[in-house]
Amino acid sequence: GNVEERREAVVALGRIGERAKAAAPALAEALKSEDAVLRVDVAEALWQANENPAAVVALVAALKDKNTNAFANAIEALSRIGPGAKAAAPALRKALDESWQWEPMRIAWLTLPSSGQSSCGPCGTPPPPGLNPAQAAWLLWRIEKHPAAMPALIKSRAYGYLGLIGAEANAAVPVIAELLKTEDGWTRIHVAIALWRINRSEEHTSELQSPCNL
Numbered sequence: 443g444n445v446e447e448r449r450e451a452v453v454a455l456g457r458i459g460e461r462a463k464a465a466a467p468a469l470a471e472a473l474k475s476e477d478a479v480l481r482v483d484v485a486e487a488l489w490q491a492n493e494n495p496a497a498v499v500a501l502v503a504a505l506k507d508k509n510t511n512a513f514a515n516a517i518e519a520l521s522r523i524g525p526g527a528k529a530a531a532p533a534l535r536k537a538l539d540e541s542w543q544w545e546p547m548r549i550a551w552l553t554l555p556s557s558g559q560s561s562c563g564p565c566g567t568p569p570p571p572g573l574n575p576a577q578a579a580w581l582l583w584r585i586e587k588h589p590a591a592m593p594a595l596i597k598s599r600a601y602g603y604l605g606l607i608g609a610e611a612n613a614a615v616p617v618i619a620e621l622l623k624t625e626d627g628w629t630r631i632h633v634a635i636a637l638w639r640i641n642r643s644e645e646h647t648s649e650l651q652s653p654c655n656l
Contacts, residue, residue, distance in 0.1 A: 445477050452480065456487035466491045473500050478512035486519040495529060502530045505537070506572050517577055521584045531586050538578035538594060545575055576600035583607065605636030612641055622646060 455462040455469065462469075469488040473496060475481050482504050489497035501523075504516035520527050573581070579594035580603040592611065595604055601618040604611040621633045637646040 445480055448472075448475075449480055449483050452483045452487045456483070456490045459490045460492070462487070462491045466494060470494060470496060473497075478504065478507050478509040479515060482512050482515045482519060485516075486522070489519075489523055489526070493526060498523070498527045498529050501527070502533050505533075517573075517581065520581050524584050525586065527585050531582065531588070534573075534578055534582050534585065535588065535590070537573045538575060538582060538590060541573055541575045541578050544572070574598075576603060579603075601633050601636040605639040608639050609641065615641055619646060 452469070452472070455465050466488060469484050469491060472484040473481055473488070475484065481500055485497040485500035485504070488494045488500075498520075501516045501520050504512050505520075507513050507516070520530060575594050576598035579591040579598065580600065582588040583591035583595065583603075592607075592613065595607075595611070596614045596617050599618055599621060601614075601621060604614045604618060615637060618633055619637060622630050624630060624633075634646045637643070
């Protein structure tokens with residue numbers, strides 16, 4: 443079948459989990475696919491089938507892929523695997539350290555108009571593909587609750603990830619609460635949701651009750 447049909451089949455095998463052990467050899471072979479997104483789907487399905495270490499290796503490799511869908515899917519897959527992906531921790535710790543170096547360049551690149559991004563020269567040079575500090579810290583938290591993860595998430599004001607962490611991210615509340623002052627209504631709503639998930643306080647829920655704030 444075509445790539446999309448193969449993806450659907452692979453995702454279905456992943457949902458079956460351990461009962462798809464018989465398909466593990468075929469999944470391991472499919473890690474060689476030329477399609478980056480399919481490789482990520484195969485890796486997660488392979489992990490679900492028999493926790494093959496090759497799956498984590500493939501997902502870590504996808505974190506440097508230029509294909510944005512494969513990159514994003516790899517982050518989600520590793521976060522779902524969690525502590526089972528501890529073999530990825532050394533690479534993620536290195537990625538977190540290196541991501542701070544590239545973060546100013548990444549932000550500058552994202553704020554350029556498309557004409558600037560396509561130009562030549564230092565100003566038009568994109569940062570290398572890879573995790574930003576918030577993404578690296580989120581994965582380190584999910585996998586091993588590394589002590590550097592929470593400070594990095596707070597520094598990055600990664601309210602979405604902090605909200606998913608919940609009560610353990612309580613130290614972040616004063617920092618991300620400042621984002622309620624932003625002019626963008628949707629950002630304020632997402633920040634308020636994150637704050638609610640963290641401390642269940644009604645202090646910041648006014649953003650959720652007032653459609654006029656959008």
